[in-house]
Amino acid sequence: MSTVTSLHVHHPRKTHSTEPSAFDWLRVLVARITVAWQRRKTERMLESLPQEIRKDIGWPTTISK
Numbered sequence: 001m002s003t004v005t006s007l008h009v010h011h012p013r014k015t016h017s018t019e020p021s022a023f024d025w026l027r028v029l030v031a032r033i034t035v036a037w038q039r040r041k042t043e044r045m046l047e048s049l050p051q052e053i054r055k056d057i058g059w060p061t062t063i064s065k
Helices: 024-047 051-057
Strands: none
Touching (some): 024 051
């Protein structure tokens, strides 16, 4: 049996003003792209599993009838 662990990354508190920065939109965009990339990477890994295992874990099969 395998386990999945999550690493918590500590982000230091902001010490500057709470006013929005001119580059907040860029930070948000990069964060969204990163999340989408990680999600797609996970989906590719799950889709590469044998059909029997995908069925056992409840992942939809790519074969339609």
